[in-house]
Amino acid sequence: MRYILVTGGGGQLGTALAKHVWPDGYHVVTSDAADLDLTDTAAIVARVAAGHDGQPFAAVINGAAYTAVDKAEDDLVTAWAVNALAPAAFAAACRAADIPLVQVSTDYVFPGDKDGAWEVNDAVAPLNVYGASKLGGELAVRTGTPRHVIVRTAWVVSATGHNFIKTMLRVGADRPTLSVVADQHGSPTSATDLAAALATIAVRLVERTDAPVGTFHFSNAGATSWAGFAEEIFRQAALRGGPAPAVQPIATADYPTPARRPMNSLLGHSAIERAYGIRPRDWQAALSDILDELLGVPA
Structure with missing residues (x-):
């Protein structure tokens, strides 16, 4: 049996990796904050x-990370510990064990x-701060172990956990109109798709x-904005008897947040298609x- 250690077991990606159908002879061992403190590099x-x-x-x-983007602006020590020092520890440990490390990163770099x-x-x-700390994790992994793959991703959603789809469905059930940012793309x-890509790479x-080692990008194909995403959520939800409020596009300036967001997060897939045959x-x-x-x- 080949055991794959997956961190962030309670999150969207960790859940998807545990549910993924792995090849015979592989078994996922998930870990979360309850059994592994990611601020403790010795652990x-x-x-x-x-x-x-x-x-x-x-x-x-x-796949574990400090993902509270706005909170990280004031909690930068914890963000850097989890997003940069923890990957450094994983890289050192994987190098010592002579096993590969797959590190999940972000468009926010x-x-x-x-x-x-x-x-x-x-x-x-x-x-x-979030993006900077994740970049720190990338640098730690690149310098910490030669057998690594870094996969940057963006806008992760699923039927579990907290994410944009579930927020839109919840809020949309109570409001006739929602204002959603339209100038971030x-x-x-x-x-689920990200988990399948990571499993392919890990195996x-x-x-x-x-x-192949190095850095790759994975997201689903096609571009949209948050407002466009919301419109499609409600269009498809209506077909299933779900909420269908109107979406009012607004500018980022109309919805200020403590942390600045990139206006364009679209990721190119040519590298991962070429190296691993993965076509989102x-x-x-x-x-x-x-x-x-x-x-x-x-129906």
Whole structure:
């Protein structure tokens, strides 16, 4: 049996990785804040070294993160501990164990001022503490272990946890009109689809020492804005008997937040398609699957 350690087990991605159908001979061991303190680097190193059920881990997928973007502006020590020092500890532990590390990162490492999709080699310049701390994690992993893959993603959603889809459905059930930011652009990402991509990468890294390493992007395909995303949520929800309020587009300036957000978070997929043959499906199709789970299949 090959055991894969997955952090962030209670989150959207960790849940999806646990539900994913892995190849025969693979088993996911999830970890969350209750059993592993990500601010304790010694505990991280010990956890990786301990393995599971008397066997060493075959790989680690670090999907855990401090994701409270606005709170991080005032809680930067914790954000950096979880998002940068913890990946450094995982990298050191994986290198010592001679196993690969898959590190999940974010579109927030980019400044958002580019026309078109961000590619993996584009210059990074985060706008907020969260993005800077995640970039710190990337640097720690790159310098900490040669057998690593960093996967940047964006706008993660699913039928579990807290996310934009569930917020829109909840708020939309009580209001005839919702104001949603229309000048921030990107692509939603199904946690299920992201988990499948990460599993493909992890298995390849375990089974082939010549598997591609480095930095890649994964999100679902196609571009939209938060307002456009909301409109499609309600269009598809209405087909399932769900709420369908009107969406009022507003500017970012009309909805100020403590942390600045990138205006363009669209991620290019050419690197992950070329290296791993992973071709993301359209975000609208991924949304449909999530709404099937939340509201049921359209009549």
